[in-house]
Amino acid sequence: MELLLQLVVQGIVVGSLYALVALGFVLIYKSSDVINLAQGEFLLLGAYIGLVFAGSLQVPFLLAVLLSLAAAFGTGLLVERLVLRPFIGEPAISVIMATLGLSMIIRSLIHMIWGTAPRSYPPVFSQEPIQLAAGPYRVLVSEAHLWTLAAAVILLVALTAFFRYSITGIAMRASADDQQAALSMGISVKRVLAVTWGVAAMVSGLGGVMLGNMNGITPILSSYGLKVLPVAILGGLDSIPGAIAGGFVIGILENLAGGYLDPLVPGGGVKEVAPFAFLLLVLLIRPYGLFGKEIIERV
Amino acid sequence: MRYPFAMECGVFRTTYREDLALHHTPIAKARLWLLIAVLYLLPSLLGSYVTSILNQVAIFSIAAIGLNILTGFAGQISIGHGAFMGVGAFASGYLMTKHGVPFWVAAPAGGLIAALVGAIFGLPSARLKGLYLAIASLAAQVVLDFVFIRWESVTGGVNSMSVPRPTILGHALDSEETFYYLALTLALLHGAFAVNLFRTRVGRALVAIRDRDLAAEVMGVDLFRYKVLAFALSAFYAGVAGALWGPYVLIINPEHFTILLSIELLAMIIIGGLGSVMGSVYGAAFMVVLPIAVSRLATFASQYVPGVGDRLMLLREFVFGTAIILFLVLEPEGLARLWRNVKDYFRLWPFSY
Numbered sequence: 290m291e292l293l294l295q296l297v298v299q300g301i302v303v304g305s306l307y308a309l310v311a312l313g314f315v316l317i318y319k320s321s322d323v324i325n326l327a328q329g330e331f332l333l334l335g336a337y338i339g340l341v342f343a344g345s346l347q348v349p350f351l352l353a354v355l356l357s358l359a360a361a362f363g364t365g366l367l368v369e370r371l372v373l374r375p376f377i378g379e380p381a382i383s384v385i386m387a388t389l390g391l392s393m394i395i396r397s398l399i400h401m402i403w404g405t406a407p408r409s410y411p412p413v414f415s416q417e418p419i420q421l422a423a424g425p426y427r428v429l430v431s432e433a434h435l436w437t438l439a440a441a442v443i444l445l446v447a448l449t450a451f452f453r454y455s456i457t458g459i460a461m462r463a464s465a466d467d468q469q470a471a472l473s474m475g476i477s478v479k480r481v482l483a484v485t486w487g488v489a490a491m492v493s494g495l496g497g498v499m500l501g502n503m504n505g506i507t508p509i510l511s512s513y514g515l516k517v518l519p520v521a522i523l524g525g526l527d528s529i530p531g532a533i534a535g536g537f538v539i540g541i542l543e544n545l546a547g548g549y550l551d552p553l554v555p556g557g558g559v560k561e562v563a564p565f566a567f568l569l570l571v572l573l574i575r576p577y578g579l580f581g582k583e584i585i586e587r588v
Numbered sequence: 589m590r591y592p593f594a595m596e597c598g599v600f601r602t603t604y605r606e607d608l609a610l611h612h613t614p615i616a617k618a619r620l621w622l623l624i625a626v627l628y629l630l631p632s633l634l635g636s637y638v639t640s641i642l643n644q645v646a647i648f649s650i651a652a653i654g655l656n657i658l659t660g661f662a663g664q665i666s667i668g669h670g671a672f673m674g675v676g677a678f679a680s681g682y683l684m685t686k687h688g689v690p691f692w693v694a695a696p697a698g699g700l701i702a703a704l705v706g707a708i709f710g711l712p713s714a715r716l717k718g719l720y721l722a723i724a725s726l727a728a729q730v731v732l733d734f735v736f737i738r739w740e741s742v743t744g745g746v747n748s749m750s751v752p753r754p755t756i757l758g759h760a761l762d763s764e765e766t767f768y769y770l771a772l773t774l775a776l777l778h779g780a781f782a783v784n785l786f787r788t789r790v791g792r793a794l795v796a797i798r799d800r801d802l803a804a805e806v807m808g809v810d811l812f813r814y815k816v817l818a819f820a821l822s823a824f825y826a827g828v829a830g831a832l833w834g835p836y837v838l839i840i841n842p843e844h845f846t847i848l849l850s851i852e853l854l855a856m857i858i859i860g861g862l863g864s865v866m867g868s869v870y871g872a873a874f875m876v877v878l879p880i881a882v883s884r885l886a887t888f889a890s891q892y893v894p895g896v897g898d899r900l901m902l903l904r905e906f907v908f909g910t911a912i913i914l915f916l917v918l919e920p921e922g923l924a925r926l927w928r929n930v931k932d933y934f935r936l937w938p939f940s941y
Contacts, residue, residue, distance in 0.1 A: 324719050375917045381718055382665050383916050386858050389851055390916070397902040450748050491667030515726070515847070554738060562734040565727040569712065572724050576715040 304540020305441035311532040314521035315488035319465040327392035329514020335494025337503035365490025483528040525581020643924035652868035659865035662818035663798030668725035674845030675920020691754030698831035706823020736842035748841035750875025852923035861922030870923040
């Protein structure tokens, strides 16, 4: 029971991060029908930028987080302008390959600037684990985990509100729905796409800062980009609530698989594969994910 | 008898048979046979270092042609072809080392097993399209990677599996040159099959699916059957390439067949040209030669700028990424199209049309 609870709580924490990064996928897919395979590199970049502010420049941690979010937003704008703009209206495979190329470029630039040695953030949170509840339902959580969960939830709520109420959010939803109609209503789809990439880079940047805080920064962090794809697909590529729900489902599933199945397989590794195997099953039953919009084709 | 110096001009084909012909002039046919003859003579002209590069190009050409059949001709994206190559390599390696099956049986068997696995992972294409299908193939890659590492009794896991070079009439093909004849022959056979495939009913059905799947279905193309067939065929090519790669490098390790290989294969067909058999070959050559060129350049540059050599791997990745994006922006039809432009320029010279 204790193990189960511990795994579920860990799953929720990791899941909130997954939800954040998956949100980046969903945003970009919704507004331009593209999957951004460089999402993991955005995350890694966010982690390193955060490290520059919090580590080298000694900025207070909260301010450092805000600054790195701003920097990540700027990077997103820049990338959209330089790389993605020429691909508006091109077939999906071209755009996917372009984001693959982009991921290679960002990764090699990051390695050139910061090297490949693992780094860690200056300690902000206490190492002492916090005990939630007592007795048979005892669960230990580290402070960093709790803050991660809180930050993710705050950002998720803020983004949901942004999409529902702000004029930019509504414009983004409109151009996601139908680019032509949005254009004719006077919405600059180009600008919307730029903001989308900015926000997508920002949410994965926050994921990067938080992950870096929990586990330190290594280049392997960029693999989160691919790890989170099942989350986005599971929820449905074009559904924001889907990304959030998918994040928690995959987070918990992964930790349960890691806790219960890994010891059965010599060498382990089930934790990494379980989300993908689950994904294949889900796709066979619900091809557009749990909440994705079904595309009905008429001839 | 036609005048031998006549230029090709205009389209005067009056029958479907003529229209479908591979060579429209006797000169084109002669040129092809000459090219093949030159390809077979290359090792004795160029020495074993260049031959080793040619070997890699030949092997990756087979895999790239396979992926191009699926992605370029049938329009289904696969981010899992590296794993299918791995299936072919491990399956044939297992047959050769554990059961003593000769290479000549094990390689096609490896291809067939890869085709079977490819067909299984192609089943989702019944319901999935576009990006969702691409991600399903990514899932295939991850799951197969896991199987390669953990199914130690068959694959050897992280300890990898050593395989011998194939033998012919008791002689092992243990030099670069002798192996090249095998690799080249297989690449030519697979290339010829692919070129001819698109002159048949099946090939045209695949192209129809790519262009407009609904219209194809209305025309009587069984979408599911042909999509799975495309997956199987394309995985067969990848499997044969894998079965050839194992004996070539003498060792099969799960690390060869990760997502990186899948991405490289995709990059090959993008750079070479989607929907072009020759393009796959150019793309494979580009991706094999590029890292060598970059490392040469870095070694050269490190005489003047110290420390460049250490960052070689990064430089390589950077150049790969940039090349992919530049090709996509500037010449989406890839090297095949560039080559055609060059040929047209000289054929039409001094006029531009």
